[in-house]
Amino acid sequence: MRRLYRSLNRTGLVALICLLSHVGAAVAVSASSIEELTLAYLYNFLKFTEWPAVDSINEMTICVSKAGRLAANPDALAGRLAQNKKVVIKSLDTLKDPRTCQILFLDQTENSLNISQWLKQTEKLPILTVSDKPDFLDMGGMIMLIEADNRLQFEVDLTGVRNAGLNLNSQVLKIARDVRGK
Amino acid sequence: MIQSADFGGRSTKTAFRHGRQTVLFSISLACLNPAAADNADQVLDLPLAELVNVEITSASRFKQKISEAPSAVEVLTAKDITSFNWRTLADALNAIRGLYIRNDRDYSYAGARGFMRPGDYNSRLLIMVDGRRMNDAAYDSGFIGEEFMLDMNLIERIEYLPGSGSSVYGGNALLGVVNVITKQGKDFNGGKLTAEGGSMDTFRVRGTYGKKFDNDVDILLNASQYASNGNSQLYFPQFSATHNGFAQNMDHEQSSRVFTQLNYHNLAFHGGFVDRFKQDPTASFGAIFNDSYNYVDDRSAYMDLDYHTDVAKGLALETRGFHHWYNYYGVTPQAIDASRVVNYDAANARWWGGELKLTGTQFKSHQWISGVELQYDDLQQLLNYNIKPYQLLNNSYQSGTRIGVYLQDEYRLADNLLLNAGARLDQNHMINGLQLNPRVGLIWDPISTLTTKLLYGSAFRAPNLYERSTNSLGFAANANNKQELITSYEAVAEFRPGDGIKLLGTLFYNDMEKVLLQDLTPTSATYGAFINAGKYYAHGFELGSEKKWHNDRLLKLTWTHTITQQVAPGINGWAQGSPNNLVKAHYAEPFLDNRFQLGFEELFIDQQLTLANQIAPAYHLMNINFALTKPWHGFQGALGIYNVLDQHYLALGSAQQVQDTLAMDGRTARLRVEYNF
Numbered sequence: 001m002r003r004l005y006r007s008l009n010r011t012g013l014v015a016l017i018c019l020l021s022h023v024g025a026a027v028a029v030s031a032s033s034i035e036e037l038t039l040a041y042l043y044n045f046l047k048f049t050e051w052p053a054v055d056s057i058n059e060m061t062i063c064v065s066k067a068g069r070l071a072a073n074p075d076a077l078a079g080r081l082a083q084n085k086k087v088v089i090k091s092l093d094t095l096k097d098p099r100t101c102q103i104l105f106l107d108q109t110e111n112s113l114n115i116s117q118w119l120k121q122t123e124k125l126p127i128l129t130v131s132d133k134p135d136f137l138d139m140g141g142m143i144m145l146i147e148a149d150n151r152l153q154f155e156v157d158l159t160g161v162r163n164a165g166l167n168l169n170s171q172v173l174k175i176a177r178d179v180r181g182k
Numbered sequence: 183m184i185q186s187a188d189f190g191g192r193s194t195k196t197a198f199r200h201g202r203q204t205v206l207f208s209i210s211l212a213c214l215n216p217a218a219a220d221n222a223d224q225v226l227d228l229p230l231a232e233l234v235n236v237e238i239t240s241a242s243r244f245k246q247k248i249s250e251a252p253s254a255v256e257v258l259t260a261k262d263i264t265s266f267n268w269r270t271l272a273d274a275l276n277a278i279r280g281l282y283i284r285n286d287r288d289y290s291y292a293g294a295r296g297f298m299r300p301g302d303y304n305s306r307l308l309i310m311v312d313g314r315r316m317n318d319a320a321y322d323s324g325f326i327g328e329e330f331m332l333d334m335n336l337i338e339r340i341e342y343l344p345g346s347g348s349s350v351y352g353g354n355a356l357l358g359v360v361n362v363i364t365k366q367g368k369d370f371n372g373g374k375l376t377a378e379g380g381s382m383d384t385f386r387v388r389g390t391y392g393k394k395f396d397n398d399v400d401i402l403l404n405a406s407q408y409a410s411n412g413n414s415q416l417y418f419p420q421f422s423a424t425h426n427g428f429a430q431n432m433d434h435e436q437s438s439r440v441f442t443q444l445n446y447h448n449l450a451f452h453g454g455f456v457d458r459f460k461q462d463p464t465a466s467f468g469a470i471f472n473d474s475y476n477y478v479d480d481r482s483a484y485m486d487l488d489y490h491t492d493v494a495k496g497l498a499l500e501t502r503g504f505h506h507w508y509n510y511y512g513v514t515p516q517a518i519d520a521s522r523v524v525n526y527d528a529a530n531a532r533w534w535g536g537e538l539k540l541t542g543t544q545f546k547s548h549q550w551i552s553g554v555e556l557q558y559d560d561l562q563q564l565l566n567y568n569i570k571p572y573q574l575l576n577n578s579y580q581s582g583t584r585i586g587v588y589l590q591d592e593y594r595l596a597d598n599l600l601l602n603a604g605a606r607l608d609q610n611h612m613i614n615g616l617q618l619n620p621r622v623g624l625i626w627d628p629i630s631t632l633t634t635k636l637l638y639g640s641a642f643r644a645p646n647l648y649e650r651s652t653n654s655l656g657f658a659a660n661a662n663n664k665q666e667l668i669t670s671y672e673a674v675a676e677f678r679p680g681d682g683i684k685l686l687g688t689l690f691y692n693d694m695e696k697v698l699l700q701d702l703t704p705t706s707a708t709y710g711a712f713i714n715a716g717k718y719y720a721h722g723f724e725l726g727s728e729k730k731w732h733n734d735r736l737l738k739l740t741w742t743h744t745i746t747q748q749v750a751p752g753i754n755g756w757a758q759g760s761p762n763n764l765v766k767a768h769y770a771e772p773f774l775d776n777r778f779q780l781g782f783e784e785l786f787i788d789q790q791l792t793l794a795n796q797i798a799p800a801y802h803l804m805n806i807n808f809a810l811t812k813p814w815h816g817f818q819g820a821l822g823i824y825n826v827l828d829q830h831y832l833a834l835g836s837a838q839q840v841q842d843t844l845a846m847d848g849r850t851a852r853l854r855v856e857y858n859f
Binding site for chain 1: 222234264732
């Protein structure tokens with residue numbers, strides 16, 4: 001595929017196709033890898049969640065489990081801001097203290113025992129828990145990312161969100177595929 | 183059909199992009215930003231409302247939400263195993279809504295939703311490990327006791343799909359499918375030494391090592407040895423003429439297991455071996471009572487290589503190759519013409535094959551699975567002879583092929599409405615003609631917290647060699663018996679209001695036909711042969727409620743009510759081996775910052791009709807487990823007390839036992855200590 005693209009590029013075809021297809025409007029992203037999408041969701045959740053005492057926080061921290069897929073690229077959000085604060089990705093060893101995290105993302109590759117341990121540790125703490133494990137909400141998590149129709153969507157259980165003293169923007173709830181515990 | 187997040191849920195980072203569309207797409211990106219536009223950055227800038235519309239480039243593994251599965255799925259996790267300290271898969275299945283376990287001191291058997299034939303060998307329940315069928319190729323038995331392939335510590339989840347499952351899984355999935363998903367090395371991340379001890383001189387030692395290395399190789403090794411003396415004496419009034427009816431030191435059991443799993447990116451290798459020996463104190467198959475030279479030994483081994491890959495956008499391929507061995511032998515001392523003759527009964531089976539499975543998500547609103555499964559029964563042999571004087575009574579062997587092709591599509595008609603439809607076509611060398619088994623499920627969420635399902639499906643089971651050929655007692659062969667059939671209808675409602683609460687209700691109707699029964703009427707022309715003579719109609723309902731608290735407290739109650747009618751020669755009415763009610767309660771409570779966990783299990787199994795049409799009384803079992811779950815200086819432990827109230831309940835005897843009912847064990851305890859390093 002890349003080779004094909006290169007050869008097209010060499011022959012100047014790209015420029016031609018560009019001229020033909022590029023009508024000056026920004027091209028919408030129509031496809032993306034699941035890791036990129038997951039990260040984009042987490043970034044958006046950072047923007048649209050209210051944490052208590054947010055003023056005392058210097059950085060917005062997304063914690064990911066060390067063994068998970070997002071840990072491989074810790075600089076993916078370098079230079080970005082959420083709520084006017086620098087965004088950092090931190091990878092955590094299993095069951096390390098998550099107190100400094102605003103979002104804790106648990107990869108579906110984590111086993112369920114670990115996930116429930118994480119959830120216990122974050123209980124009542126102002127940390128938004130997100131995972132793409134299919135039964136995450138049943139386990140007591142807050143936001144579950146789920147593949148549906150070849151797209152990544154999400155579902156919310158508000159019970160945990162409320163208990164943690166967090167507030168999700170109504171826009172988020174509107175877009176969610178499913179909201180429990182209203 | 184559920185695909186567990188852990189099994190095959192490892193997403194790939196590289197998407198093979200094919201086709202002109204992708205070329206054009208990357209070209210248009212290149213136009214925006216000649217220095218190879220950073221797609222990731224663009225995605226980050228998208229508003230949330232648009233994120234939900236971005237397509238995923240890497241093919242999905244089609245992980246289904248459990249609530250959307252076309253079945254009233256029940257899942258037990260490693261945590262449940264820790265909480266309730268189930269010793270075998272049979273113990274765990276006994277905790278599941280609708281299932282009940284019977285043990286005849288030889289093997290353990292599972293009944294489902296009011297159906298169990300005492301004397302059968304678990305051939306109507308499909309047992310799988312990580313999606314690989316484990317039922318053997320001689321008797322089609324799905325083992326669940328100490329003869330099951332896995333130690334309980336290796337299990338990450340147990341998924342039970344009640345109802346007929348032939349539309350995807352082929353034969354034997356009449357009463358349901360049990361898929362056991364194993365842990366991986368990274369779940370252990372080090373070594374573990376385990377020692378167990380308990381009542382009746384029961385011991386187990388086990389070593390486990392698991393690790394995921396930096397080069398992404400994940401390795402898991404497990405080996406264990408189990409021995410139990412069992413009851414030093416068992417009283418059977420039916421044999422009071424011999425040794426006053428006491429079987430002395432006749433209840434010994436042993437098992438040895440080795441299991442290994444290697445995972446590297448999308449490649450998984452499983453290999454396992456289990457050897458289990460059990461003495462038979464019940465003098466089944468006409469054995470001389472209290473003669474210690476009476477036992478069965480079952481050995482199973484398998485290798486399974488599994489590879490996942492994305493072949494195109496929205497299309498994933500799973501390929502698999504497997505090889506299994508099964509070997510059984512049983513020794514039975516019999517009194518023939520006043521002299522002691524030892525009979526040797528054996529089965530050998532060897533089978534191998536492969537599977538291809540495609541999962542597609544490229545069509546809007548559709549997720550489809552299609553596959554082909556080929557199994558070559560290289561050897562199926564039954565052997566029976568008297569050792570001294572040597573007399574060959576049966577040596578049947580054969581080989582043949584089983585092929586299955588299936589297609590299932592999940593069509594999202596609307597946001598809250600799914601149609602799940604599929605069928606599987608099977609060819610099996612044991613039967614003439616092809617088997618076509620459809621399944622249709624309509625899954626509708628009237629409100630976001632409520633899921634309702636209407637399900638229809640059918641399943642078949644081909645006769646096995648044991649039911650086809652002359653069997654161990656020199657009974658008649660029946661070359662013309664046919665497959666059994668089941669049709670099942672079910673309505674399910676699952677309510678999940680949040681806060682860890684789940685309420686469930688099901689209504690079901692199962693219609694089983696041509697059930698293979700052994701003709702045990704001595705005057706009959708088909709005496710001893712298996713004939714398609716049985717009919718069963720089961721209808722009933724299930725209610726379940728569950729609440730999980732954040733601190734790991736769990737409360738779960740289920741009630742299954744079934745009325746099963748059996749129509750067979752000479753019988754028309756309440757089916758044998760069919761309790762009308764099963765009630766199960768589970769309660770787990772963590773203590774001291776989750777360092778300790780207390781688990782209560784209460785199982786009520788209603789009265790059953792025995793093979794002699796007597797009533798075996800209802801009974802209930804209470805089990806309590808106290809576990810140290812958080813390692814303390816590397817040590818973990820658990821103390822399980824089983825049948826706390828010391829109920830001397832009766833289990834139904836099997837067809838080849840003189841005993842109509844068998845007294846089961848009273849209170850037993852088992853202590854486990856584990857050291858992590």
